[in-house]
Amino acid sequence: MLLIGRCALRFASMLAHAPMVSHVATMDVAVSPKTRVDKAHWAHLWDEVITSGLCTGCAGCVVACPHDVLGYDDTLGVYKPFHLEAEDGPGGCGHGDRGCTSCTRACPRFRSWETEIDGFLFKRSREDDEVAGISKDIILARATDKTVLDKGQDGGLVSAMLLFCLEKGYIDGALVSYLEGDGSTWKAIPGVARTKEEVLAAAGSRYTYSANTMAYGQAVEMGLQKLALVGMSCQSSVPPVMGARKVGKVTKKFALNIGLLCSKTFDDAIFEELFEAKYGLKKADMVKMNIKGVFQIWMKDGSYHEVNLKECHQWTRDGCMTCPDFAAEHADISTGGIGAFNDWTLTIVRTDLGRKIMIEMLEAGLIEGRPGDDDPGAIELMRKLSIVSRRRWPEKVNFKGPRLGIPPPKPKAPAPAVAAV
């Protein structure tokens, strides 16, 4: 109570009394969650998503496969699923031929995934101006515990939320990302967090890929029942697409879905090929990184370096090239670091569960909050970056959902009149 202050309590009460859907829908009817997956299986996923360039590497298909015949290649920057049984070729699956459809049901890039999930989660279609997804509240939030705030990438909201949800029994584990070994390779790997030490060890951002969904198997082996998934936008559509398409057992274990805003991740090779080769910055000597208009790198010797983002672009991971989701549009709560205030997390509250947890944390004094209107530039930037990402969804794909809201190209300026000689 002392830490949060009266102002933040008023803010919590404002959230509690806000209408449950802040954006007025013109189409009020519930969208049918009827799936467009039909009888499609691995062969269709292989053709329409994996080899067509839509696959993000989110690993939803791998964790949903009830026959354990899908593997996941996270070596040498691949980050893609593959079939473990080679006899029918890479795109063949005997279980699929016999009627199994779990992988396509769990894929948040298969056919009309976006509209299906919107209908399932929000019971309505998206408006043209909702390019960053449907939401209830946008606020700025940060942890009041200094250790959590210091360890967090921005306001430490994600870690504070995991700690709160573990303590209150909302979850009994979280699928997060760690650095492998002693951290000197900067290889981001999925893992499970159940304690304060583990949550804080996972805090902060790495800008290479970590399919946190892949820690699901480990969590199940530990006997965990109520999981939070922390993941980039692509991963945060996994639990709700499974819900919308009724994958069943796996879906039920996801109790909370926390999204990270994301415009791209980089190939692991960027460390050697750019940071070390051009700037002499060895990954073993790095202590922290962030992206704020430039790639920021802090070294063990106390030095600080900036690398122009344009230079980094050629190391964009393949799986990000067609990704249309910047704002983690299907999470319970989406979080980002854009905006004027460095140590606050831009927080997009999307579901009733997300709002309930935010209110309880504010009232318990575990986070402080301020209205999103304090930083209108951040919200406008989120909108612009969402449009940039949505333009990546290929026009040739039949399912146009993710291209909704993209403004038409600006008309060309008329050619200057040529004066008669």
Ligand SMILES: Cc1cc2nc3c(=O)[nH]c(=O)nc-3n(C[C@H](O)[C@H](O)[C@H](O)COP(=O)(O)OP(=O)(O)OC[C@H]3O[C@@H](n4cnc5c(N)ncnc54)[C@H](O)[C@@H]3O)c2cc1C
């Ligand atoms: C690859 C990536 C790209 C991002 N791009 C943007 C962006 O363009 N704009 C923007 O506003 N915000 C972006 N973010 C989100 C931002 O960096 C913060 O994660 C977010 O604001 C939450 O901050 P926090 O202090 O509340 O979280 P913290 O308390 O620091 O918790 C962060 C959580 O993220 C998990 N995590 C860290 N790295 C990864 C990873 N590589 N893969 C999966 N999970 C991971 C950690 O395990 C931890 O649980 C990005 C994050 C990542 C990981």
Ligand code: SF4
């Ligand atoms: S996008 Fe995700 S679920 Fe779909 S094929 Fe790729 S890894 Fe599997």
Ligand code: SF4
């Ligand atoms: S841009 Fe981010 S959210 Fe999209 S595929 Fe890449 S990692 Fe996933």
